[in-house]
Amino acid sequence: MNVNKDLPISLNLDLSGLNCPLPILKTKKKLGDMQSGQLISVTSTDSGSYNDFKYFCEHTGHELISREQRESKFYFIIKKK
Numbered sequence: 001m002n003v004n005k006d007l008p009i010s011l012n013l014d015l016s017g018l019n020c021p022l023p024i025l026k027t028k029k030k031l032g033d034m035q036s037g038q039l040i041s042v043t044s045t046d047s048g049s050y051n052d053f054k055y056f057c058e059h060t061g062h063e064l065i066s067r068e069q070r071e072s073k074f075y076f077i078i079k080k081k
Contacts, residue, residue, distance in 0.1 A: 007065070007077060010038040016045045016073065023049045024056050027078070031062065034080045039065065042076040050074050 013030055015023040023044045030040060042053070050069060053076045057064040061081040068075045 007039055009041045009077070010034060011040045012043075013040060014043045015049075016043055018044070019046050020048045020052060022046075024052055027053075028056070028060075031078070031080050036080055038080050040078050040080070042078065044074045044076070045072060046074070049076075053078070 011030060011034065013027060015026055018026070023042065023046050027040065027042050034040065044053075046052075050067060053067060053074075054064055056062070057078060063079040063081070065077040065079050066075070067077075
């Protein structure tokens with residue numbers, strides 16, 4: 001999946017330097033404050049987050065719009081259910 005720079009991102013969340021489970025927990029908390037259909041962009045350096053966010057979205061009903069790895073960072077766009 002490639003990140004589309006033209007998407008209307010409501011919130012950018014940089015979680016670089018945090019390890020599992022913090023990227024998921026902090027994203028879940030922010031999603032709780034958002035409206036249905038809004039998009040959140042998440043940046044993480046935790047290598048496990050690449051699969052963790054896919055699993056999280058599959059089990060919570062949020063839509064994983066994109067996930068991408070560039071060098072040592074992981075980028076996600078999630079649409080709140």
